[in-house]
Amino acid sequence: MSEFVIQDLVRLLRECAGEDESVDLEGEILDTTFEDLGYDSLALFNTVSRIERDYTIQLPDEVVSEAKTPGQLLKLINVVITERV
Structure with a gap:
């Protein structure tokens, strides 16, 4: 996977x-x-856990508290993906 995009995030949410x-x-x-x-921290935690599992990446523990918007979460995810390559 080269990039995690908004469509991927919306589907998983x-x-x-x-x-x-x-x-x-x-x-x-x-x-x-x-x-x-309409998403609380538990919903975001579940989504982040699924992203980690499905895409075989490890996101920082603080990602749920730091990412306040989909754009911020996408940036954090893509940094991890880029570093993995």
Whole structure:
């Protein structure tokens, strides 16, 4: 895998934590907080755990508390992927 993209993240968020019907995950969500998207820290933790398992990467323990938006999480994930190559 060369890059983890927003479509990958949206798919896993839906699979791991569901989707708030009042939120459009297909829109511009990179800078929207996970809280505003309807995801709490447990939902994010479950999603991050799934990303680590599915993509065979290890993210820093603080990723759930540091990544406040999908864009921030994507950056952190892609740094780890780049370092692995």
